Amino acid sequence: MRNIPTVLIVEDEPAIAELISVNLRHNGFTPIWAEDGTAAQRELDAVLPDVILLDWMLPGQSGLQLARRWRQDARSKGVPIIMLTARSDEPDKVAGLDAGADDYITKPFSTQEMLARIRAVLRRRAPEHSGESVSIGALMLDPTTHRVSYAGQPLKLGPTEFKLLHHLMRHAERVHSRAQLLDKVWGDHVYIEERTVDVHVKRLREALGEAAAMVETVRGAGYRLTTQGSSQK
Numbered sequence: 001m002r003n004i005p006t007v008l009i010v011e012d013e014p015a016i017a018e019l020i021s022v023n024l025r026h027n028g029f030t031p032i033w034a035e036d037g038t039a040a041q042r043e044l045d046a047v048l049p050d051v052i053l054l055d056w057m058l059p060g061q062s063g064l065q066l067a068r069r070w071r072q073d074a075r076s077k078g079v080p081i082i083m084l085t086a087r088s089d090e091p092d093k094v095a096g097l098d099a100g101a102d103d104y105i106t107k108p109f110s111t112q113e114m115l116a117r118i119r120a121v122l123r124r125r126a127p128e129h130s131g132e133s134v135s136i137g138a139l140m141l142d143p144t145t146h147r148v149s150y151a152g153q154p155l156k157l158g159p160t161e162f163k164l165l166h167h168l169m170r171h172a173e174r175v176h177s178r179a180q181l182l183d184k185v186w187g188d189h190v191y192i193e194e195r196t197v198d199v200h201v202k203r204l205r206e207a208l209g210e211a212a213a214m215v216e217t218v219r220g221a222g223y224r225l226t227t228q229g230s231s232q233k
Helices: 014-026 037-046 063-072 090-098 111-125 159-170 178-186 194-214
Strands: 006-010 030-034 051-055 081-085 103-106 134-136 139-142 147-150 153-155 215-218 222-225
Touching (some): 006 014, 014 030, 014 111, 030 037, 037 063, 051 063, 051 111, 063 081, 081 111, 090 194, 111 178, 194 215, 194 222
Parallel strands (some): 006 051, 051 081
Antiparallel strands (some): 139 147, 215 222
16 A cells, blocks of 8 residues: 555535545545546546545436446455445445445544544555465465465455455354454444444355355354355355
8 A cells, every 4th residue: 555545535516525635635645536427437547546435426427336337347346435425324325335335424524534434444455464374165365465265266355355254264163243343344443333244244245156155144143154154055
């Protein structure tokens, strides 16, 4: 990661974008502003940012559409996306997370909340270097190179899914509650809701493909990673 993280702000209201930019600059970030999806794509094609602050309501393509597109692009798939929106209902939050957002900020928000969320997704994006490669059955994870494979085939995981899988593999067969996963994977990020864990587990299973059954739901308790599920459909 670069010493000065770059934040792409995709926001069509100049006053809000300028306020965010000023606060980011004062706190050690380099802001780049794009007023719509076309301008944002142009910036992404030039240089990948470290984080994207993406407004839900934009002229032309919506923030949801942009998030889905960038998550499907191998080049931008790993860039953390924080959705900015006035929509505060849980279904809307889930829709944003399902579209590929890593986090969600409801307007109006404080500068400190925004900075905390940005720092949190940057921490989650950084590969874990605690220990050597982990293998559970045919599933292998190398925290140093940030690579995951199943039966010798490479898998592509987003930064949060990688950290979630790393934790589950290091504690295989143990049941983890959503609260425990929030503490261990998201750390001191107090704004994350437990429902977010379910969304990222779903995304992790999709990325694991044939190995998805290894991530089990333990009804009423949480999740665990087990070799017993590796041969299940």
